[in-house]
Amino acid sequence: MTLNSSTPACFNLEEESISKGKSIVVPKITNENENKTNIFNNIVQPIIAELIGTTFFILIGLFGACNGDNKNSSLTAGFSFGFSLMILIASFGHMSGGHFNPAVTVGVLISGAIDLKKGLLYILMQLIGGSMAAGIFRLLSHTTTYQRCRGGATFLVTIQTPKEMGGIITDRINWWEGVCIELLLTFIFVTVILMVSINHKSKSNIASIYNGIALCVCIFASNKLTGGSLNPARSLGPAIFANVWSHHYIYWIGPLFGASLAGGFYRFIWSINDQNTFDNK
Template sequence: MAEEKLELNNMESDLLSNPKGKAKENLNSYERVFQPCIAEIIGTMFFVFIGCVSVIENVEATGRLQPALVHGLAVAVLVACMAEISGAHFNPPFTIAIYICGGIQLKKALSYLVCQLIGGVLGAGLAKVMTIKENYANAEGAAFTIVKSDDQLMRALFAEMAMTCLITTVVLLAALNAKTKSPLAPFLIGCTVIINVLAGGDISGTCLNPARALGPAVMTGYWTYHWIYWVGPITGGIVAAALVRVLLGDRKTRVLMK
């Protein structure tokens, strides 16, 4: 009886880590090591590319709606397509939070972080090639320029932290936590991006992703208050991971009150 229970637990663990039931031993070295990293580069690249273009070519009449919809829908589509290859992180705070919650090993997490930053720079480069030079210059290449003075600093920093905490919590609960895991995860994550951009676009620009901030900064050389878009999102991601690890996670994820 004990052996049957152990076998059942092992099967459940395999299904959670591999939802489509593909045995890990069927993956070759390319699929285990290189393909996920390539997916993180390409996914982040396309997300940053299309996000930057939506800002650079945005027309005044649409306001924040165009960038909000583009960023949110891009996330939803890319997550739906690439989740079974790499987990579709495309964002350093997500990777850090997933690592804290035990969803990825440290070595792979570090490689994902590097790949995401590379993808961010490549995506911003594609946006520069595609867009009209005048529009690109007017929008500073979609770099985050909304914070102009120290008076805005704390509001913007808190906004980046709080909004990243929200979306990271959605990611962890909808895509990682076994009790709340949902096939609607891409839709839920994309909707949360749209909500955040509509709510906080005028306060911080709603970056929530250091890779999204880094690419345009490298392409344009605009580094004013750039650190906000690292410290805020990463702090928010860590807070979200703590919420799931301590309060919201299932027994496998939660570290207290099991």
């Protein structure tokens, strides 16, 4: 009787100790795996998506913009960049939001929809992606095509207007005009993105289409004036490989200030009611 009564006691004690051991060890392993998964999902995967997405976005746009004739350059540039943005946001947007543009990331950062650390990583990946796209474009383009479009670089356009009595009037876009054009159009573009991709009331399932169309329209409007950049990463890569730095600062100041204004307007004006509604739910 003693042996029979002690055996279950030993067994229960051993089983209890094993169960206690499991309760200590298993959660540690689970937490470590969860942390690794969270880091991959929240940091690694999004920045890789921004790198690859930006590279393809700018590369497709450069091929399209530089393979059209001068008369239809605005159309080919607008559709190439706009449609490629549309497709790539639909493909990678669920991972990173599909920014592919430092100006967009700045606007989203100021709006409060992304943290500073991730925003800086996004911008770094976008600049690298833009440079990679320009390098691939240089490698695969014919020399005549590449030289004709100056490597897809953006610069202030010289306008030539025929005189009524013959001859041509040559005029160049001033630097301050270029800054204002890039600033205003980037403000419009980033505002559209914030409203259709982030705002809880106006957020759309077809935001990628709206974003692509918005970029098309903005490039149509500005291509014959500034080259229609609205994106420092799009301007930096071609400038490096084509060595075209004329008024390059315009394509940083204009888009970044325009995006900052868009983010500020969204955070403190457009999304006030949206935030109140969301907080009350």
